[in-house]
Amino acid sequence: MEERSKVFVGLDVHKDRISIGSAELGREAGRVVGGIAHDVPKLSKQLDKLGGPARVHVVYEAGPTGYGLQRALAAKGYECEVIAPSKMPRRPGDRIKTDRRDCVQLAECSRAGQLSAVWIPDPHDEAIRDLARAREDAIKTRQQQRQQLKAFLLRHDRRYSGKTAWSKTYYRWLGELNFAEVAAQTAFTEYWQAVQAGDERVQRLSQALRDAVVGWRFESVVAALQALRGIDVVNAVGLVAEIGDFSRFEHPRKLMAYLGLVPSEYSSGDKTVRGSITKTGNAHARRLLTQAAWNYRFKPRIGERAQQRQQKLDEAIRTLGWKAQLRLTRRFAALVGRGVQINKVCVAVARELTGFIWAVALRATPQPNART
Known part of the structure; x- marks a missing residue:
């Protein structure tokens, strides 16, 4: 393709409509091509008029419509x-936002090379990611159902005398509860059945994730990540499905930044100010990491289940997992000893855990792609 003939096209994509803007090489301002219904054949006709596949470079922002258009x-x-x-890129003084302006801005920024493309999973990877997110949604729904049941019991002054809620003993206690009023008993039964249905849904999705990983191209990575404390097969599948090919990150710091686990910073001159983590990037993976980091508050050990998961792993990966456990448990205890707030401790440990995850994943990847 001759560079002088290239046309950069920006699409502002919505569920029902697409706005099209274009910009040719040079310094001339981009222009609005028009707006069409969200229909691929109609969009193809418009792109053909601009030069077709040989000339046109298309960009659009990630959004709820997914990757089907791409x-x-x-x-x-x-x-x-x-x-x-x-x-x-955003202009600080720009207070006007419309679809027409957005599509032209996309085209102009694409021409200037100012845009960062996201990683696009293949359909099978995306399907496993959807399954992992469905399980995450099921856990959130179950948590709401449990809270509703506990609120009902509190209103009726039914208090559990044990220490741990949602254990087998707690479930037996729930099964023995009775209420004098028929309406109250009906309400309790509905709440109780909803919780049980939520448990069954989470179990089904967890098993579906375990089944889906068999034969997956990242199966070896999922197995290797289980050498790290706090990461079982379900969490490992979720992390790999969200992050994808770890070899696309040249350094673990880039993965940390991608997950939004690095501190924000505002520095000028000789003054350096660092704030809370950026929280950019993939929130699902970040949540899984902070949950895993919480397990490092305990002393280092390899339990029976962990030993079973690690039996078929290479010695180098098992050694790296133990090294991570020694370092991160010590780090967790040191930060707590300094009086650091516990949530900040979890985030700090999650950031370091990300580096170990990157190292383990690269060792386990059968044929790493070229890094970008």
Whole structure:
């Protein structure tokens, strides 16, 4: 393709409509091509008028419509990238936002090379990621159902005398409860059945995740990550499904930044100010990491289940997992001893855990792709 003939096209994509803007090489301002219904054949006709696959480079922001449009355009031969919205250049004084302005800005920024494309999973990887997120949604729903049941019991002054809620003993206690009023008993039964249904749903999705990993191209990575404390097969699948190919990160710090686990910073001159973590990037993976980091508050040990998971792993990976456990448990205890707030401790440990995850994943990847 001759560079002088290239046309950069920006799409502002919504559920029902797509706004199209274009910018050609040079310094001339981009222009609005028009707006069409969200329909791939109609969009293809518009792109053909601008030069077709040989000339057109298409970009649009990641959003709720997913990657279907990108895959459809790629199948027709178009070079199409999905852009990270959080990394779009913004003018501080710009207070006007419309679809027409957005599509032109995308085209102009693409021409200037100012955009960052997101990683696009293949359909099978995305399907496993959807399954992992469905389980995460099921856990959130179950938590709400449990809270509703406990609120009902509190209103009726039914108090559990044991120490741990939602244990086998707690479930037996719930099964023995009775209420004098028929309406109250009916309400309790509905709450109780909803909790049981939520438990069954989480179990089904957890088993589906375990089954889905068999034969997956990242199966070896999922197995290797279980050498790290706090990461079982379900969490490992979730992390790999969200992050994808670890070899695309040249250094663990880039993975930490991708997950939003690095501190924000505002520095000027000789003054350096660091704040809370950026929380950019993938929130699902970040949540899994902070949950795993909480397990490092205990003393180092390898339990029976962990030993079973690690039996078939290489010695180098098992050694790295033990090294991570020794370092992170010591780090957790040191930060707590300094009086650091516990949530900050978990985030700090999660950030270091990310580095070990990166190292383990690279060792376990059968054929790492070229790093970008």
